[in-house]
Structures are given as structure tokens and as C-alpha cells.
Amino acid sequence: MGYQRRSSPLHVVRAAVGSGLCCALALVALLYDDPLVLSAALAAALAAGALAGVGRALRRTLLLALPFALVIALINPLVTEQGVTVIWRFGELPLLGQRDVTLEATVYGLVLALRALALIMAFALFSAVVDPDRLLRLFRRVSFRSALTATLATRMVPVLQRDGQRIADAQRCRPGPPPSRLALVRAVTSGALDRATDVAAALEVRGYGAARRPPRGDWREPWSRHDRAFCAAAVVLALLAVGGRIAGVAGFEVYPSLATSWSAATVLFCLVLAVVPLLPFLDRRGIADPPPGGRTPRAPARDAVALRDLAPAARELRTPARDASAPPVWEAAR
């Protein structure tokens, strides 16, 4: 999945703030083992995605991530021998020896799966709502060329995908047996190199070769209400996560035996964690309503410019002057 432009408060904030919110969600998932807290982080990411208008994309990512999470949940009890509550004995297995499945290892597998889902969703949200151009602009001062290379790579992914689809269609139009895989790989590579050459030429004529560093601090982008709101939400979320961890809120011990400290406070803590990142969505001032279909309509065709005078005064034909002396030859090595 990639960046999807939508009319939402989260889409209009600066890249640093959008990234910060997603990082705060990821931080929650990394700091806690408690399934309630992890579920709260996962729910917050999904709800933020839905409120930002990228819920469908996040749902698709979730469906793709579920098998991965399932594998984690299944493998952990098979490879971990910690825990005291045995719920299944495999007996003596070849190469692996004696294998016992414990309740604690099974629960921890589920916790790991839940954490993986929460992290994946936090980064899926980041990918869908943070404009890569804005993000890379943050890094330009550090390394302009690296940032541009990353931008180009991002931009070329859909272009090369379309190229690949076109080549596949063209090969389906060939009568007779299809060409070998090697020939196809060569064709695709050759096409990508052609593209790269064209892009390099375009970069040159846009002045990339003479790129200069922008002046420092000449003009700063003003902080909008949405910037402030999401920044505050991200900071509060991060402080809650770190503070709660230090204070031992939502403690969850798996090994050697399960020990939870679930209480009303834990539930309240989880509710706060889930709601804080969503509060800035309540303010939609300055956000345009999304157009039908989610895309900006095309501009009407511009009026034709009036025809020029069709009978211009006759021009004297230009004859280039020629010198007798031959000009010097200059060899350009590349």
C-alpha cells in the first residue's frame, strides 16, 4: 500500500507530526505485553485509518498480515519451552527431542501476534497518510541526494508496475509459444533502464546537476490547528505509554506463569490510549469535503486562444553566415 490523498485532518498535518503520531502508536505496542493495551493500540490505528478515509486500505493490509500473525502465534509455543502449565505433550520428536506445549508460551505467541498486528497497522497508517514528498523534504537538509533518490524510487514503483503490466499484455498478444522467462526479464530490465535514462535526462534539465542547498530558516511553515492537535495527541500518547510503563500500569507477566493486574484502572488506561489519538479528528475546520469518488475533478478545457494574424509581413529569409575558417573540435568524454 502507498500514500493515499484524502480530505482528513491527519492528511493536512506536517509530515513530522503525522509520523510522530504513528510512532507513538508503535511505541505503545512495543512497550506493553498486556493484550488489552495491544488491542487498544491496534484499535486506535484502525480507527484513525477509518477516520482519515484510508480504512479500506488498512483493512486490506490487516487481512494480509493475519496469516503472518497466525504463524507467529503457532510457532512460538512450539519453539519455547518456558512456562509451567503444560497443555499438550508431543513426546519424543526426531531431531527436536521432547516437546511440551505450555499455556504460557501459547499466550505469549498470541501476544507477539497481536503486537505484530499493532505495529504493522501503525506503519500502514503512516504509509497511507504521510505524504512521502513532505517526509523526504525533512531529510533534504541532511542529505539532498539521498532524499531525492528515495523520492524517485517511490515515484517509479507505480510507473514500473504499469510498464510490467503493459509488457505482460503485449506478450499475451504474441501468437505462438511465449518467450522464455529470461527474455522477458531482459525486456523488463531493458525497459526499466530506458526509463532510468529518460528520468536522468529530465533531472538534468530541471537543474539537478547544479543543485544547491536552500538557505537556512528563511521561511517557516506556520503551525495549523491540526498540526497542534495531532502533535499534542502524539505527545500525550507517548507520555502515557512511557509513564504507564514506569508506573507499572497494565503489568502482564507470562513466564513462568501467567500473572495479570487487570482492573478498572487498566481498562480506563486502555480506553484513554485508544481515544487520545482520535480526538483531533473531531475538529474538521479547514478541511474540504471529499469530492465524489475521492478525487479532484478535472479542470474544464481552457478556451482556445484567438487566432493570430494569418498574414504576417513577409520575413526576410535567414541565411546563416559561414566562415571560411573551421571551428575547433571539442570532444566530450562521458
Next chain:
Amino acid sequence: MSEPVLRFDRFTYRYPGAPGPALTELSLEVGEGEFVLLAGRSGGGKSTLLRAGCGLVPHFHGGAVAGELTVAGLDVRDHGPGELAAVVGTLFQDPETQVVMGTVRSELAFPLENRGESRAAVARGVEEAALALGIAHLLERPTHELSGGELQRVALGAALAGRPRLVLLDEPTSQLDPVAGDELIGLLRRLNEEWGTTVVLAEHRLERCLTAADRVLALAGGILACDAEPGAFLAWAAESAPALQTPGASLLARAGLRPPPVGVKAARATLRSAGALDPLPEAEEAAIVERHRTETSREDKVTLPPTRGAAPRPDSPPKHRFRGSRADANAALRVRDLWVEPPAGPTILRAVELTLRPGERVALMGRNGAGKSTLLRHLAGLQQPTRGSIDAAGRVALLLQNPNDYLVHEQVRDEAPRAALALAGLADHADRHPRDLSGGERQRLALAIVLGGGLDLGGPAAGATSAPAGAAAAPAASAPASARGDLPAVLCLDEPTRGMDRTHKAELARLLDRLAAAGTALLVATHDPEFAASFAQRVVLLGDGRPIADGPVAEVLAGGWYFATETARILGGAAGALDPVSGAALIRARLAARAAAPARSPMPARSPAPARAPAPAAPAPPAPTPTEAPR
């Protein structure tokens, strides 16, 4: 004239490894605020000239240069494209590879940021460029969501964001549909008139932009062949380079009228002053046009190599076994009630009904998004319709828009069978790498690939028009007799003339004519009415996903406003005259009738145009001697 913005002084350039120079002893100057049109056949040196002007030659491409070239006073030997970007904006053919950033705003800001402008200056430059080009509404859009026309305007905006003194454009409309192309030309004219930006534009469809130009430079083989204002260029082209003539100029030249018209309006003014707009009786005009159309067609046929064997006529039964019902037995293709309704998005095709007979040549026209490409893809089986049926008498071959997508081998001989290569006029190129071929040759190679092995047409290659008859003869005699069975029943081509010059289009039309004569039904999606008029018998006009006009080519293209040839627009669609030959015959007949009745209809004394005396009704020799021939 003020100090030139672009000055070539005996400039010669050779690409690395090339046997000869791409530009030879080029000397010319382009002044501030001029609109210069670069004309010439493919490979004539237009692109090289433009790439030299922006510094890519020699700094990016390498090679050897001699002579001098200065751009706004900067010597290109000392200043690379990065430095020249401050004074030159450049736009190439393919908008997809020129847009490098993720959003339109970033794209417009990119050249300004490269120059180290402050953020305030960048923001202002972006706003101004966006407003000037009418793309302000696109600023926040991701570039991968834009249409080709929008993308090209964004690329132009990026080229202009730094307000360069000179803009160089290399066939910027070749990848666009005519509407987007005309918009872009209008935009350039406005920039030139209102901002005083100097424009140098290379273009094949000269009739589209000749009226905007102050001056035309014609290049042939890397040498400046003509440097003149548009009218004088057309007079030169009539004599020295007929392939560069516009249809309107060809029409008046064949009718014996001068001066060559720079546009439709000028042509009509000349005809009006000569009294050639007064119509004859309708039946008489129709007979004249029909007679000359038939003669033109016969002339074309004579130039083609003879076909061998019993090629089915359009009204004869097909040789292929038809899988449809008995009632459809004489159809090569029958489409019934075809609907394409994607799960998300609007309906693309609605209840399309279409029948093609063997050997029939049909042009499929319509605006961008009308469903032309989708229809062709469904006919070839690349996509499945929502409902409806497609019955074909045999294989349906499809040539997609980009011929490069078909090229996967290291040698031309490995791409297609020998007979197919010979038919496409590529027998002599069998040992070359496919990507070393020119654009027109690649198109013909892709056509040979989709045709496959069934090419037992007999006779020499149609594509090799410049070669003597039989020089690239198809090895038809050695081809297996069963090969005819592989010849597609229907050949579909999607915009095959994009970026082609007139000569290559004529070659393609002859090649298609040969295939049609062998019984293959042709369905060609095109935006080019001149090409459609040159090869098609019938035109199907798609609108809103279904055929809105379907009839003989003369009927559809003469009666239209947008979908009309230049000849038809000049003559107001009279008698269905589409091409300069039949149009000129009609004009000559009108002039003869007028001359025969001087008492009833005297020549207007106020006529300011230097029109010739009425020509005789018999066809006049083409290309009259121009009053002043450029160098």
C-alpha cells in the same frame, strides 16, 4: 533583432559511436520572443538540436562537437544542463518520465529548490506557474493519478517554474490525444504572446501549430534545409519536401492556387477570393469527388506490390471457418451487446454492436476515454466483458500502443518469422538489435510479431517503399502453404501513428492495405483523421461507450467538426472530399465552371489574394512553383 537567445554557429555534433554527425555545420539564431517550429522527418536532427540547446548534448550524451553554441549568452561547452536550466526550460515527448516527484506541488517546486531559492520564493514560483498553466486545481494531486495531458502540463509547469527565457519542446503532443495536444499548443502560444517566452517546438503535425509560429526551421539529415516564415516554408515544402506539406497547402497547390495557406482560415480566404467556395450542383460535385477518390485509390494500388493467390474480396465469403451462426457466415468479427462494467467506476462500454467483414478497413475514433482501447482489448481477449459476446472467424491480433513492449529478443530475426519481417520491410534488418531500430521500424516490427507466421501474401514487402520493387521480397514462395491459415482474421491496432511522421504513416497505410487485400479485417483506433481518411473504408465513432456514428469514411469525416480532415474543414465537407487530391479536383471543377460563365459570375475585383487564373477542369500538375523559394 535583439540579442539572440539561441545561437548555433557552424555547430556539428556526432553521437558516440555513430558513423556520421547528427547535426552538420548548423548556423542559426533564434531571437527573444520568437515562436519557432522545427519541422523535418524522423531522424532529421530535430531532437538533437533541442538536446543541444538544453545542454544534454554533449554533457549527458557524450560525443564530439565542433563549432559554437550559446544559450542566452552561455556557451554550452562550459555550462552543463544544470546551469542552463536557469535560462532554458525543456519538455520531452513522454510525460511519464519527466515528472519525478510524488505530487504536483513538489514537482513544480523541484527546479526552484535545485536553484537554492528560498522557501518563500519557491512557494510563489509554484503558485504563479500553476495559475499561468491552469493547473492550480491539481497542486495537491499525486502525480501517478494524472492523465497524460495533465501530466504533460505539469511537466511544462516544472519547465517554466523558474521563468526561463527559452522553452524547448520535443514533440510534446505525440503521446497526447488531439484535445490535450491542442490545449498544450494553445498554452504555448499564450506563453509566447503574454510572457514573451521564446519557444522552439519540434512537431510532426505541422497543421496543428503552424498558425502559432513566427518561423519554421526544416532539418533534413542534420542540415538546415529551410529557414522561413510559415507561408514561405510551405512554398518550399511544396517543391522540395512534399512530405512536410500540410494537407491544406497540398490541396491548394494541387488546385493551382497560391499562396500556400498557413491554416484553414487562410485557405478558405484564398478559395473565397478565387471564387472556389461557390458550390456546383450536389450530384455533379459528388461525381467529381467519387471519380478522383477512385483514381487515387487505384494509383495507390498500382504502387503496391501485387498480391498473390485468391485474396478474398470484402464481399466474398471468408476462407476461415466461422464459429458463429450461419447468418453471420460472412463476418470476420461480430460483437453483440458488449457491456464492460467494472466493479468500481463508471461503465466503459454499453451495448456495443459491431460487425466487420473480411478485408474491411475500419477506423475506430472517439475522444479519450470513449472506450476505444478497452474495446480492442476485449476483442483480443486481454479482458473479459461483463456481458455480451464476441465471435471471430479466426485469430484476433492486437497491436498495442507501445511497440517496445513486444521486443524481448536480442535480434530482429528472433522476434518474428522471416515472412512477417519481409512483409514489414525489415528483412534487411534481421541481424540488428530491435532497440536499435527507429521508431517507425519498431512499429513495423511489432506488427510483424503480432501477425506471426501466416504471411503467405506473395510479392515484395510493402513496408519497404523506398526500396526498389522486389528488393526486400518476401520469401513467399518458400513459405508453407498452410501459413495462410495463421493470418489473423482480424487485426486491431491501437493508435499506431503516435509520433509518426507523414512518410511513416503512408508506409503503414500501404502495409495495412496489403493485409486487407489478403482478407484480414482491420480495426484501427486512431485520433488522426488524415490517417483514417487515407486507409479506412468505414469509420465507427465511439462516444460514451457506444458507437454514435458508423458509416462510410467520407460521410463521417466530411460531416464532422472535430473529427474531420483539414481538406474537409477547408471545403466545409463538400461532397465528402477528404483528401487533397479529390478536394483539388472539386476546386478545379468549380473554378472551371466559374470561368465558363464569366458573365453570370464575374471574378471579384476586390480580391487581395494573389490567386492564379482558374485552372482547367483536368487535373493540374501538383506543386506550383512558389514565388520565392527559400534557400
